[in-house]
Amino acid sequence: MHKGKGMKFVGDSRVSAERKSQIPKDYSEYPGRTEAFWPNFLLKEWLAGSVFLVGFLSLTLAHPSPLEGVADPTNAAYIPLPDWYFLFLYELLKYEFASGPYVIMGILVLPGLAFGALLLAPFLDNGPGRRPHQRPIANIMMILGLVATIWLTYTSAAHVDWETRAEQNKPVPPNAVEIDTEHEGYAVYEANCMSCHGGELEGGGAAPPLVGIEYSAEEVADIAQNGINTMPPDQFTGSDEELEQLVDFIMSVNEQEE
Structure with missing residues (x-):
């Protein structure tokens, strides 16, 4: 070609003639x-x-999920527990190697290593196979994590009576009922029950609330004399007439809920 006329083509072996990267794989090759x-x-x-x-x-x-009462910072007898999906971490802190002077191990190091290992599992075992025996590292790590979580959760939950705990910590909205301080049974309640069950029958500590109960008058009288669950017997020291007044007062408060 003469100068200034036509063009020249230069071939570069680094550029493929066929752009295969844009062509999807034929997955029939890997059934x-x-x-x-x-x-x-x-x-x-x-x-x-x-x-x-x-x-x-x-x-x-x-x-x-059972709801509990409003948090009371003055109640030193209350033992807080995390939600069920954190119970395994709560149980971990009971072991010597993860509590006391080694608490950092329990709250940061061990959980960090465990979750970090699960995040790295796909990169540590990146074989092409998808069957369990073809991915031994990832499957072993996942099974160990699952077994540890289930065992720690079960061990922690087995020591808690969840139904009793929920019953004792039922939420009672403030001023949900009107307390008739002029009722003849209020003075009896104040002398025998208020120190545990609260001024508005809201309960506290190990004592359950007396608002929203499903007991009959006879059952309330029997509980006052003989106790129930964590309540010991002989807590009521009044006369039969005062017991009747106390029961009538408690039942009148609960009638407001209906």
Whole structure:
């Protein structure tokens, strides 16, 4: 070619003639080993997540979480507990190697190592296979984490009577009922019960609230004399007439709830 006319073509071996990076893989070459992310894999994950979510919501409707009373900083007898999904960490702090002078191990080091290992599991075991025996490192780490969490949660929850705890700590809204201090049974209640059950029958410490109870008058009288659960017997020291006045006062307060 003459100067200034036409053009020259230069070939570069670093540039591929076929841009294969834009061509999706033919997954038929790997039967049973891999699949397209969209829509196959994503649809399966979405379906699995939906089934779990519906099951979890159904469980919360069938067995709602018990609500407790308003926090009282003056109640030194109350033992706070974390929610169920943190009980395994709470139980971990009871062991010698994770409490006392080693509490940093229990609250930072051990949980950090455990969760960090689970986050690194896919990178430590990145083989192409998806069967459990082809991913030994990731599966062993996941099983160990799952077993430890379930065992620690069970061990912690086994020492708590959840139904009694929920009954003793029922939330009682302030000023939910009007206390008739002119009632003849109020003075009896003040002398025998107020120190434990509170000025508005809201309960406190180990004593449950006396508002919203489902006992009959006869059962209330029997409990006042013979006790129930953590309440010892013979707490009431008045006469039969005063016992009748006390029961009538407690029942009159609960009638306001109905």
